[in-house]
Amino acid sequence: MEQSATLDIETLKITQDQYILASHSLHLQRPACDAVYPVGLYGWRKRCLYFLLLLLLVTMIVNLALTVWILKVMNFSVDGMGSLRLKQNGIHLEGVSKFQRPLYVNDIQSRRDSWLLLRSDKNVTLNARNKEGQLTGQLTVGPEAVEVQCQRLEVRDGDGGRLLFTADEEEVAMLTDRLTVTGAEGAVFEHSVETPLIQARTSEDLRLESPTRSLTMEAPRGVEVSAARGTLGISSRKDLQLESTEGEILLDASSIRLGSLPLGTHAGSPSQAIQKQAVYEVCVCPSGKIYLSPAESSSSCQAMSNICLWS
Structure with missing residues (x-):
């Protein structure tokens, strides 16, 4: 009995101690929350924010003022x-316009009552390209020359219908009725010239000349050289050759003169008779050379003449 009483007393003490601890734990003071942290910008941060807002406002005002000024100017x-x-059919420019970069257009037209002037300090270049961007034609107007690069160059009249001049890699053709050269030195051709007619102006002389080489005139149906109201002169430093392969050479005139023909002699002709001779006959050597021989009762032309022997 004593032992059980002792256990009950100890159990009661333990329970009392737990109650005391529990009551003390309920009366513990909680940590105070008196510290307050302010929210916002203060001090130098606030001043920097106001300064940035003011700078942004000034920049916007200046930008707006410049935009209005540019629109007005x-x-x-x-x-x-x-x-x-800006119009429906393109762009209309008045006055002088300057382009510092390449200009890509399909058509450039001037006003009906004014000229179209393209001006440049160096040169003016017009390019034409295909769909692949390759250069097909170029016109360059420079300070020293005008250059055209294309496959075929054509020049037409004012109406744009009649073709006047063409040039390509094979030939250059002039399709006008008349080509007039007004230079003092005439026209110079380095190679052959094919034309149906060469005619001088009225009251002017026509001169065909080759200073250092030969001059040849050929035609499948004949060559006609005529001077209707003047003289015709043919001169050569060396040989003058008239040749007809199938026809004949006709010299038709009221008077035909062969000047400075050499005088031929034959064996047995006295020298005194030759000096007093007034009438001569024209002889032809087998080589074709022409000379004069004293006229007698019979022909005095001999193949053994000194002219024929030395020709």
Whole structure:
């Protein structure tokens, strides 16, 4: 009995101690939450923010003012800008326009009452390209020359219908009725010339000359050289050759003169008779050389003449 009483007393003490601990734990003071942290920008951060906002406002005002000034100076409108007007069929420019970069257009036209002037400090170049971007034609107007690069060059009249001049890799053709050369030195051709007629102006002489080489005139049906109201002169430093392969050479005139023909002699002709001779006959050597021989009762032309022997 004593032992059980002792256990109950100890159990009661333990329970009392737990109650005391529990009551003390309920009366513990919680940590105070009196510290307050402010929210926002204060001090130098606030001043920097206001300064940035003020700088942004000033920048916007200056930008707006510059935009208005540019619109006023450049004369912007709904139709275009300044001398530039936007239309349905293209762009209309008035006055002088400068382009510092390449200009790509399909058509350039001037006003009906004014000229179209293209001006450059160096040169003016017009390029034509195909769909692949390859250069097919180029016109360059420079300070020293005008250069054209194309497969075929054509020049037409004012109406654009009649072809006047063509040039390609094979030939150059002039399709006009008359080609007039007004230079003092005439026209110089380094190679052959094919033409149906060469005619001088009225009251002017026609001169065909080759200073250092030979001059040849050929035609399948004949060559006609005529001077209707003047003289015809043919001179050569060396040989003058008239040749007809199938026909004949005809010298038709009221008077035909062969000047400076050599005088031939034959054996047995006295020298005194030759000196007093007044009438001569024209002889032809087998080689074709022409000379004079004293006329007698019979022909005095001999193949053994000194002219024929030395020809």
